[in-house]
Amino acid sequence: ASAQSYPTRPVRLLVPFGPGGVGDITARVVAQKIGASLGQQIVVDNRPGAGGIVASEIVAKAAPDGYTLLLLNNAHAVSMSLFKALPYDTLRDFAPISSIATFSIVLLVNADSPIKSVKDLVASAKASPGKLNVGTIQIGATQHLSSELFKSMAGINAVHVPFSNTGALLTGLRGGSVQIAFEFIAPVVGQVKAGALRALAVSTRSRFAGLPDVPTVHEAGVPGYEVMSWNGLGAPTGTPKAVINRLNRAVT
Numbered sequence: 001a002s003a004q005s006y007p008t009r010p011v012r013l014l015v016p017f018g019p020g021g022v023g024d025i026t027a028r029v030v031a032q033k034i035g036a037s038l039g040q041q042i043v044v045d046n047r048p049g050a051g052g053i054v055a056s057e058i059v060a061k062a063a064p065d066g067y068t069l070l071l072l073n074n075a076h077a078v079s080m081s082l083f084k085a086l087p088y089d090t091l092r093d094f095a096p097i098s099s100i101a102t103f104s105i106v107l108l109v110n111a112d113s114p115i116k117s118v119k120d121l122v123a124s125a126k127a128s129p130g131k132l133n134v135g136t137i138q139i140g141a142t143q144h145l146s147s148e149l150f151k152s153m154a155g156i157n158a159v160h161v162p163f164s165n166t167g168a169l170l171t172g173l174r175g176g177s178v179q180i181a182f183e184f185i186a187p188v189v190g191q192v193k194a195g196a197l198r199a200l201a202v203s204t205r206s207r208f209a210g211l212p213d214v215p216t217v218h219e220a221g222v223p224g225y226e227v228m229s230w231n232g233l234g235a236p237t238g239t240p241k242a243v244i245n246r247l248n249r250a251v252t
Contacts, residue, residue: 004242006066006242006243006246007038007039007040007066007067008040009040009067010040010041010042010043010067011035011038011040011041011042011043011066011067011068011069012042012043012045012067012068012069013027013031013042013043013044013045013069013070013071013233014045014047014055014056014058014059014068014069014070014071015027015044015045015046015047015055015071016047016048016049016052016053016054016055016056016070016071016073016075017046017048017052017071017137017165018046018048018164018165018166019046019165020165020166020167020187021137021165021166021184021187022103022166022184022185022186022187022229023071023073023231024044024046025186025187026071026100026101026186026231027044027071027231028044030100030233030251031043031044033250034247034250034251037249037250038246038247038250042069048138048164048165049138049164052073052075052076052079053079053083053086053087055070055071056070056076056086056088056090056094057087057088059094059234059235059236060087060088060089060093060094060236061088061236062236063236064095064235064236064237064238064239064240065239065240065243066235066239066240066243066244066246066247068235068236069097069233069234069235069247070094070233070234070235071231071232071233072094072096072231072232072233072234073142073229073230073231073232074142074229074230074231075140075141075142076090077090078140078141078142078145079140082140092237093236093237094234094235094236094237095234095235095236095237095238095239095244096232096233096234097232097233097234097235097244097247097248097251098232098233098247098248098251098252099230099231099232100231100232100233100251101230101231101232102228102229102230103184103185103186103228103229103230104184104185104202104203104204104208104227104228104229105142105143105146105182105183105184105185105202105203105227105229106182106183106184106185106188106189106192106199106200106201106202106203106208106211106214107121107150107180107181107182107199107200107201107202107203107217108173108180108181108182108183108188108192108197108198108199108200109121109173109179109180109181109197109198109200110173110174110176110179110197110198111195111196111197111198113179113198115179115180115200116198116200117200117220117221118200118201118215118217118220118221118222119220119221121180121200122154122155122156122221122222124179125154125156125157125158126155126156129156129157130157130158130159131159132156132158132159132179132180133158133159133161133177133178133179133180134147134151134158134159134160134161134178134179134180134181134182135160135161135162135163135169135172135173135177135178135180135181135182136160136161136162136163136169136181136182136183137162137163137164137165137166137169137183138162138163138164139160139162142227142229143182143183143184144160144162144182146182146203146227147160147182148160149225149227150182150217150222150225153222153224153225154221154222158180161177161178166183166187166188169181169183170183170188170191170197173197174196180200182203184229185202185208185210185211189210189211192211192214193211199211199214200214200220201214201215201216201217201219201220202214202215202216202217203216203217203225203226203227203228204216204226204227204228205218205226207219233247233251235247
């Protein structure tokens with residue numbers, strides 16, 4: 001009976017990333033639309049850090065009533081392999097509601113960088129091993145792991161520099177503390193199109209429609225390289241099926 005009237009108050013959506021990144025952007029766009037469909041506000045609560053553990057633990061321990069949701073993402077799968085123990089069970093403690101997005105990573109340099117292509121990047125790194133700084137958000141994030149995969153497959157030695165959020169990463173790239181950045185496309189595509197940043201390649205096997213002239217890493221000189229990320233919505237296990245279905249219909 002309570003599920004039929006759901007929701008009667010605002011719903012909190014925990015996002016395990018800081019403001020401005022692709023997870024935050026996706027969550028806010030979807031939350032606005034879901035809120036309009038449900039007739040209640042979806043309040044985005046950013047809780048970045050620790051591979052998503054902080055936000056995830058809050059949701060795992062929340063009442064399973066549909067009023068506390070989680071932005072699930074591939075970092076949850078990553079965390080299972082990186083941490084010896086987690087304060088929740090990734091597979092058992094969350095009820096999936098729906099996937100909401102998949103997206104590519106883009107390799108970025110500053111607009112005035114002498115590095116014009118992936119081949120230039122690899123050649124520069126091989127000419128000066130350990131001198132190139134590669135920036136990403138948080139250690140263990142998809143961006144970080146994608147950069148490590150690139151270094152491994154390209155056979156280069158470069159220094160990883162972690163940043164707390166996308167804004168800080170781009171400031172570091174523009175300021176020269178890192179020479180290349182790995183970041184999701186959504187929060188940076190505007191700056192790429194405006195010419196403030198140069199995109200060398202995208203990580204998926206197919207080109208990104210919004211940047212049709214930017215090659216894939218696979219095309220640009222690192223055969224077989226492919227990374228794709230995803231996110232979705234989840235609720236604490238035990239949330240009534242009728243509430244899950246109501247949220248799924250709102251997402252759809």
